[in-house]
Amino acid sequence: MSLFKLFVSSKDWHLHAFWLIVFLFAIVFVLEYATPSAYVFGYLYIGPILIASHHLSRRAVFTLTAIACILTMLNVWLPNFEIINAAMISNRIIATIAIVVTGMLSDRNRAYQQTVLHQQSQLESQEQLARLREDFASTLTHDLKTPLLGAIETLKAFQQGSFGEVQSAQQPVLAMMMRSHRTTLQIVETLLDVYRNDNEGIQLNAxxxxxxxxxxxxxxxxxxxxxxRRIHISLNYGASDFRKFLWVKGDPLQLQRVIANLLTNAIHHSSRGGKVEIALEPGSIYQTVKVIDTGAGVQSEEILHLFERFYQGQSDRQTKGSGLGLYLSRQIIEAHGGTIWAENGQAGGAVFAFRLPTLPHSPVV
Structure with a gap:
């Protein structure tokens, strides 16, 4: 009865598997002890042990392995007390080793399967948590747009004197509040676009x-x-200063957002009195746009992560942003079949650039 309790204590207990194992063990036992000791049937214990490793507890598998080893070795003497020779002992030892190895490997396989199941469970939990977080963020940002738009319209009304005369000293305060609300609205809209693009993809009007x-x-x-910020912006067109054309097939509004994101970043991260250069490089295969600033540059180990969602690096440059603008820019450029990247400039600062496939037949201007 105690042996039965040992087996049924497992959470993976299956009644039919238990009785199948008992039946197979009994058959092997009969074959072992009903035949001369020269015949070794101990190898057949491997079958019940493998079945037990999938359906019974770890302790039960070890117990079965030990019982199989003992029965295999006892059959040298029992039941007929035959004359023992070295060959018989060697065969029994080899069979016992095979049984032990089977028990160890089955236990290792069980541990591996449990680890895999645990990791799968963790991944599923993380994915579910991520979906809940994204749904929450998407809903929250969507609901934030209405009060922000209302606040901006109210501030406009104040600036226009709809609620009474506004003194000159109050105008800068209202202007600062307006800029703050518009910046917040832009972040909210960017966040909404990021989630929408991840879930539905970007719809391009190419x-x-x-x-x-x-x-x-x-x-x-x-x-x-x-x-x-006393930043000077300059444009150059490849190797010359003459205006050229860089024709691509794309969505003007979306590409405009990318250029605005990169240029705004460059302005914010350049020191006061610095310079931001936009290099427009035409090519037969790709058209390239580079935005070069005079800021602090980017740490080499962070360059590969700059375009990840919500990435916040360790340097002052990365911690200033929300981590959304560059990720959205990557979404847009990749949707156009292009590439976006960042690198450090040769004379300091950083270079943020993207390239798009050249339009084969450029429109006549």
């Missing part, structure tokens, strides 16, 4: 686009930001 014209338009909109 048309022939001149990256030069697009870059010039973005630069114009960011002149005020650059001026506030």
């Amino acid at each position: 048309v022939p686009v001149d990256l030069v014209k697009l870059t010039e338009e973005v630069t114009t909109t960011l002149r005020e930001l650059a001026a506030s």
